[in-house]
Amino acid sequence: MPVMTQKMTKVFERPRSLADIEFTYCPGCHHGLITRIIAQVIDELGIQERTVVVGPVGCSVFVYQWFRCDGIQSAHGRACAVATGIKRVNPDLIVFTYQGDGDLAAIGTAESIHAANRGENITVIFINNQIYGMTGGQMAPTTLIGQWATSCPDGRDAGLAGYPIRFSEMVAQLDAPVYVTRQSLYDQKRIMATSRAIKKAFQYQVECKGYSLVEILANCPTSWHMTPTQANKHIADVVTSVFPLGDLVDRG
Amino acid sequence: MRDKILIAGNDAIAEAGIRAGCRSYFGYPITPQNELLEYMSAHMPKAGGVFVQAESEIGAINMCYGASAAGARTMTSSSGPGMSLKLEGISYLAGSDLPCVIVNVARGGPGLGNIAPGQGDYFQATKGGGHGDYRMIVLAPATIPEATELTMLAFDLADKYRTPVLVLVDGVLGQMMEPVEFRDPVDPATLPPKPWALTGAQGRPPNIVTSFFLDPQELSELNLKRQDRYRRIVTQEVRYEEFETGDATIVIAAYGTVARIARTTVKLARNEGIKLGLLRPITLWPFPYAPLRALSNRVKVILTVEMSAGQMLEDVRLAVAERAETPFYGEMGGIVPTPRGILMEVKKYASYDAEDDQGF
Incomplete structure (x- = not known):
């Protein structure tokens, strides 16, 4: 090895809040990217030692393992109720949930809506990939009309299964939430915007402003049967036409 | 000399919870336990505690799960139909070794049944109800003074064995009034620390609260340890x-x-x-x-x-x-x-x- 004589400047490193454990996600999946962004935000805000990760059931069931923070696993859909309990008894903690579309917008609809309506001072990270990844690709509440899934083999039929739920729009019509936004990761510009949105959501919690929801349109190359590149293009061309990007509420 | 006061069972159990050092209550209205929730809504904030009327019994028990994981003494209450909804959360509390006190002011069943007193929830209370190999200490007072004693004991047992504890009464005990001489209140600050609680990973490795273990060997060992704890309870805590x-x-x-x-x-x-x-x-x-x-x-x-x-x-x-x-x-x-x-x-x-x- 050559001896380095010049002084080196570190320009990129693993966030301190990100644990050195291998992800369980499929190659090309956006979950890992989102996890890294959150860890980066926790570092930047200096809140690692008071953050609690509230995990869901789904592909991200192990989310509490990826952070060097206290963490808890929730029953399917109950993360926002669990976060409520933690935050109410210890308001000094920074509490965030990390939930997929099934967890947040199907089985956990009641817990998710009411935590938002009470204006709990928590941050909700909502991963909308329009599919049930962990259980093998069944229909989600956010599955697009006509989209194939293992439990709608002819594509989602609105007459049988209704329409994709725009959960953020539902939350946005409530009075309490301070920040509701929908973001994506299909190109570098969107990744940077998502980073800023997540940081803002955590910042609002640190400032005790109240409830934030960051919905992220994520991919699932495995269950969509696409390459990661195709999946990104699908999000840009198709998914965003059903789930428009941008801030829905910002009362910060 | 402590004062004797005439008080209804639901109010007395709530007061006993606050006196046990519980500073968080999460519940959902259901007859015949409503007065317990109402008492908490009035008195918990005065004691500097947390009261949340949840969106459902499922919401309430999961708020307890979060509060307990954060190290707080916590409590919820319900009746038959609401207890059925809480069973999911109770299984998770047991599977994550979290203390929690749950009160069932039981009514007639099954289904919606009625709001008159019943004891048809015995199987649900003592044989599991929720999924998995778990047990729950079940305390069954026969008078309101005893209900206050056992409610305070329930918090101590829950913390000692890191398990949910159920106080099982019925509509008669919830609604009737009796003279009660309360025990002196416990100062929450004097309770033993909970080093496993989620308080922020400051100067220590992260604490994780979970019932999820994919490795059969690991889950088996955790279950065996829990069964050991249950055997200790059987040896030490029988009361009659x-x-x-x-x-x-x-x-x-x-x-x-x-x-x-x-x-x-x-x-x-x-x-x-x-x-x-x-x-x-x-x-x-x-x-x-x-x-x-x-x-x-x-x-x-x-x-x-x-x-x-x-x-x-x-x-x-x-x-x-x-x-x-x-x-x-x-x-x-x-x-x-x-x-x-x-x-x-x-x-x-x-x-x-x-x-x-x-x-x-």
């Missing part, structure tokens, strides 16, 4: 009361409101020369098998009386085996047995009392 059993030839086995009524039956029976006694389980789990077994060696009949189709009866029969007769008298639908009604049942077996054992 015997009344007039010394010379009894017939003994009633009953808990809660029914045990209280049966006490009167014992007095009525003894006035008529029938040697009747009462065994009242105070812990329904762990169940007092040993004292019942001991009784069954010297009495001829153990009559189980419940406001159910015969649920505790199964545990009585497990304890007694074939050593004594084990008849049953039950009322359902919210009908409360009367002292004389129970006495009539007792008299069916009073002939067994005869010296020559002709009754058999």
